[in-house]
Amino acid sequence: MGNSERECDFWIKQIFIKSNGDLLFCSSQSMKPQLGLVDGNSLLDKQELHTQIGICSQHEGLNTTAIYVEEGNPNGLPAIYSGIRTGLSLENQLIYRPPLMNLEGNREIYPALRTPIYDSNWLNEPQFVGSFSFSSYIYFFFREQLTAANCNNNKGSVISRIARICKNDLGGKQVLRQVWTSFVKANLNCSLNGFSFNQIQSVTQIEENNQNNNNLFYSTFIAAENTPYQTSAICVFSLLEINKVFDNGPFLEQQSAESGCWATIPAEQISIEGRRPGTCQEDSRQLSDEDLHFAKQHLLMGEQIQPLGNTPIIHKGQTLLTKIIATTTITEKKGENNNKVLLFVYEKRKNVLFKILHKIKEGNAYLLAKYELNEKINLMAILPGEYIYLTNEKRVEQYRIGQCSAYGKNCRNCVLDPFCSWSIPRGECFYLESTHSTSPGWLTDETSIFSCSELIKPTELNVFPGDSLHLKCFGDENKIKWIFNGEKVFESDKYILTKNGGLVLLNITESFSGIWTCLEDENKLVEYLIKVDGENCAKPKSLEQFHAVQREWCRKMDNYRNNLSKWQNLYEQTNEENIKNCPIKEDKLTHLNNNGNSNIL
Template sequence: MSSKRRPSSAAMLINTISMILLITLAGLTIVAGWMPDVRPDLQTKQDKVLAHFIGNSTDYFKILDHNDEFVLVGAKDVIYNVSLNGLKEIARLEWHSTDADRELCALKGKHEWDCHNYLRVYALRPNGEVLLCGTNSYKPRCRHYTPVEVSSEEAGSAGHAHAMRYEVSRDVEAQGLCPYSPAHNSTYAFADGHLYSATVADFSGGDPLIYRENLRTEQYDLKQLNQPDFVGAIERNGFVLFFFRELSMEFMNFGKAVYSRVARVCKNDRGGPYSHGKSWTSFLKARLNCSVPGEFPFYFDEIQAISPIVESGSKSLVYAVFTTSVNAIPGSAVCAFNVDDILAAFDGEFKSQKDSQSHWLPVEREQVPKPRPGQCVEDSRTLTSIAVNFIKNHPLMEDAVPAVHGRPLLTKVNLHHRLTAIAVHPQVKSLSGAYYDVIYSGTDDGKVTKFINILSTHPNSTVDRLKTVVISEMQVLPLGTPIRELVISTSKNSLVVVSDGSLVSVPLHHCSHIVDCLGCLSLQDPICAWDLQTHECKNLATSQHKFGTKTYLQSLNSTKKAAALLCPHIPRDGPGAETVSFVTMAPPPTEEQKLLYSNVGSSQGSQPSLEQQPTGGDDFGLNKITLTSMDPDDIMPNLNDPQKSIASVDEINQASAPSLLLLTIVVFVTFLVGGSAGIFCVKAKSRLMEAQMDESHRNHFGKPMQFKHQNTGKDINLLMGSNAYTTTQKTPNLDLEKDRSHECKNSTEHLEKELPCKTSTLTKVKRTYI
């Protein structure tokens, strides 16, 4: 018989349960690894709308120009001049397509709403003329408008003291200057009196180009442009920079991938010699690197929007929104790029491919013509054909443009939304005198996330640590409504959110809506501070204060525990109560605050102690906005996921970590109960089988014998090789002696009469044979 024991059903069941639990915990760990490391302190169902400007969903609103007071909005057949003070229309300029153009558009198979003139390009020329371009029913055209001052009578009837009227001075075709479709991703920049546009030059959209006057990128040259989507353009130091995403040529041998790019052309480029007279001689492009660092970096490859150049201290930065591809893990990121790093990338090595089956490798320096191609020269028409051909065949740079700090400023992993727009409030001065760029990012489901980045240095490390502080996440537009653009007005303290058919103005800051000290400090908004005299959370930009005084409190780059210690405490009752110098009683909330924050804080855990929490009446959740039982830096990342802060607080509760813990406990209890039932069934079946086997298995005394385990009392199968006559017990087994007493009376009649019956089996055997 084999000496190996076969595992029992109970053991197999226990092993199975252990494996399932390990797999479940491993899955939760993997998911937690994707969770962002911050959660916004301020979350509401719907942000307070200060004003709105409503159109139709087919208007395809686009911001053409703006300042701190007004915004120009391109729409269907009209351009609006809207005041940021209440989003009121001041004036409009209408431009409709002709009947012939609309009929031709319909004959080409386009829908009725496509056959309109969507105004996409606006520029103010040095002579005061206005350049305006529109899709014109899939037949783009541009107009030059000359301002004409109206009479006082016309101005009075129009309701403006200095009303202006515009007359058309020129009307020309706009092929290459304006897109054919309002939904096409195009961009432009107006610099030194010239319009630089990045769009398509044909009806089908198959001929993308970067165009200025008579210069353009090569037609149908995939090395220069390969199905690009343009997102923005800026002008800097004699160059015009275009940001876009396109299919990657250098990845074609491995599959299909989309990379983000930045392209550069010289403003003084006049084209090349001879047959290159209509081609750029300075067009170069480089990859933008927005990735999570590591041994295997994770890339956010698809750029979606950029900000204008932001002067952040000594650096000139461009903030950009990136996403993963639509069929990948849904993720978004915000990265910043130094303009100097962008321009430096174009001074590096060129990248080339020997043939279609080869890898893309750097071009050796000996093979680069001299002077170096792609540079801005005084007259590009004097360049040699060798230099122009080289730049035509080698437009891609080897080095990618690195992100500032080498990593994203914000990462979001969420199944429900992706980032689509960005705006930056630059260099906001905090109470300590430090400056921060406050960043607003919009999503495709109507949310706006506000955050800052704090750079700190660890004492034991030379690497600076970048901390992301998400201040708030607000539902601004209805769920499912994508945010196309964001505009900041500091003078009106408002953020204008643009969708396809509406403009909505919401507060830029929410300081006045916080009614307790801890809530004000925990927001870590550099413009919000707690006033110790009036017991209010105030906006530093509008408050009369002196920096460095002790009248205000602010806590940046600290934990909530540290922020709580800064707030004045409430005295406690009883002996040994702490003596405090300030008592901060929160004023009763207004009706506006009740409506805005009626559900905030319902997902909160245990509250701080009495000395950290203001008291008094129903706080309507106001005092719970930032009070948490644990600090974000002390717990796992999945407990601080800003992506769980979707439209309602109930959904936040369902997606929070306690629900995961509860789910794990329920799974464990279920398996435990099932395992216990399985063990009981196996045990019962084993006893039944042994009872049936006792009839056929007899010992040498001629009586049925049943042995019990020395420790557990369980039946032991003789076929397992157990020796019934050996034991390691130091004391007699009471159950064994009880079972043997009956046998003693019946099976020892031939033994000596003085043999006591109440003795152990070993003693009986010794006395019998001795």
């Protein structure tokens, strides 16, 4: 049927942990998705594999999601909710709940529920990236082809969405029979100064530790696929704001079937008695046909979900940020809980892992580290406060979250990391121990950043005229600036600012001698003292001086050859033009007359 050999192999696609510790998994076996159950400790089979369509997909490259939920479903029965595409040509686009069975698993209590077939207003070529359960609802994050919009948008372009359904939904009695009656969706807006990062790639969730009892969703977005100038961003969405839009926001309504244009309908004009689309009902089968027809026509919200701060927390050019995971930390300061979220974000093209700190209260994000990986990864997972796990087809790798020694001499990033502390006597970064905060000689949190700046000693570099030098500085390239002897450095024919925050000095002369400082948000990250040795170039004595003189001679020779080549090309071009364009004058014979004047004959 055109499937690859890999797609026909046995692959475990989804694993769910039940409340008793057992593992429920979905596998692809010869193009037949199957469910299995094993003991969480012994990993021995507890039931035979059985075919189950709509939970996981055997197709490579298809983004699907699924979540196992034991509470809030009809009759308290456990259920799996999935976002998937099925069928030979993936024509079935589903948010799906399989039939609810009795606890023994041998009798169907409620039939399956799904989104309709062949109605692109519900789902249109979706790529699902995550699903979550909170209170009475299930939330799905995905991107899809645009269909319902206002007349100014381009149909067919990709847009990011979040959809919500009720766990206790049973579908309608006649209208929307075995179809969700509570389905609503909204746009996710991740943009910067009008530039939209329109394609969601991954999402992770953390609980905000404050009195709001809120949950935050950290998502990676890209602006366009398969281009040499890939741009990515991370946006954070609040569950409270998401529910506010779904519960109180306006809807979009199609003005006419012919126009294809959609207009916003204010919330106060939705006058169905007690039944707002997207709300949960005790028994959805009791809803009137009028209610259900109205719900079918009002699936999309007229208001976008805005991120925290109405802007990405971080954005990077020429990157493809995909997978993201997060863990929270809490530090006690003056009786307040100051939330800090540590993010690990995978960059697919360059195969690197970024470590980012987000301070929720302040809204600031800091790029702490970049780890180069040996192999591509398929999945990431995190044990909060302890370990990060990276997986590929061959192995699972475990790393401590801190990775403090990797900071080297970077005191500032070390103390920003909630899992690390800086030893002043040793000038090194170590994993944070409980005794460090009360022991002298340790910097343990971000309040020590200014102390870090005072501790940074210039790295002395001896160079020679004509050299080029790369000054490294790791940080957020959007916030980094360089200072040379107290003056800000701007890119020119002498300096090149690298995309990673570094600075390349070209054709060094003695005027380059001095202090070069790298700052991020006015905090000193690194400092260099450059000494240009030009005195001994005329009479070199050391091997380094001989090499410097040779480089300078080669550079001058290259310039001479380049200028000579330019002159030769210009001469030949000018000569050809003169031959083509200049008029040819006939030769005339002359002779002198008696007065000494010449006459033309």
